[in-house]
Amino acid sequence: DSQEKCCSILIKAIEYAHENILTLAAEDDARRGMGTTVAAVLITKSHAILAHVGDTRIYQYRGKKRIFRTKDHSLVGELVRNGTLTEEQARLSSQSNIITRALGTKDSRVEIDLRPYKKGDRFMICTDGIWGMYPEKELIELTASQDALDDIVYKMVENTDAKGSSTGGHHDNLTIAMVETEE
Numbered sequence: 001d002s003q004e005k006c007c008s009i010l011i012k013a014i015e016y017a018h019e020n021i022l023t024l025a026a027e028d029d030a031r032r033g034m035g036t037t038v039a040a041v042l043i044t045k046s047h048a049i050l051a052h053v054g055d056t057r058i059y060q061y062r063g064k065k066r067i068f069r070t071k072d073h074s075l076v077g078e079l080v081r082n083g084t085l086t087e088e089q090a091r092l093s094s095q096s097n098i099i100t101r102a103l104g105t106k107d108s109r110v111e112i113d114l115r116p117y118k119k120g121d122r123f124m125i126c127t128d129g130i131w132g133m134y135p136e137k138e139l140i141e142l143t144a145s146q147d148a149l150d151d152i153v154y155k156m157v158e159n160t161d162a163k164g165s166s167t168g169g170h171h172d173n174l175t176i177a178m179v180e181t182e183e
Helices: 002-027 075-081 087-092 137-142 147-167
Strands: 036-042 047-053 057-062 065-069 111-116 122-126 176-180
Touching: 002 036, 002 047, 002 111, 036 057, 036 122, 047 057, 057 137, 065 137, 075 087, 087 137, 137 147, 147 176
Parallel strands: none
Antiparallel strands: 036 047, 047 111, 057 065, 057 122, 122 176
């Protein structure tokens, strides 16, 4: 099955990155303990294959609605899933940076989600430097508009940097990418 093959290729690529991080960390004491999150979207003819490790998120939008979001591999993500914290409490928590899975660590298991999509669906990949700055409703409002993707990405980076600078410049680094399906 080509879908299984695509999933396997994506997982192997992420596992390869993980092994390289471990090798680099073993070769240099300054790199010991390094790690990273990862998120990837592979669009096939029938599904979008989403792969992630850590708290870099993948959102799927249809029109102005979020219809899917990956689950964070983090301490506060677990607390949200078991009902201890709300999404907003987790976003604002001082423990929001404690990741339970990452490349370069003991637990680097890749989570895969197969998502059906329709023409015009949008997928956004973003780090906590983006999603951590906004309540969920505001994030959806900013990113699910029908503006051109490059305009949305530009506005998100500008808004996030401005918001971070207005609070003393102590905001996290940020990465964002968006893709829209055409078929």
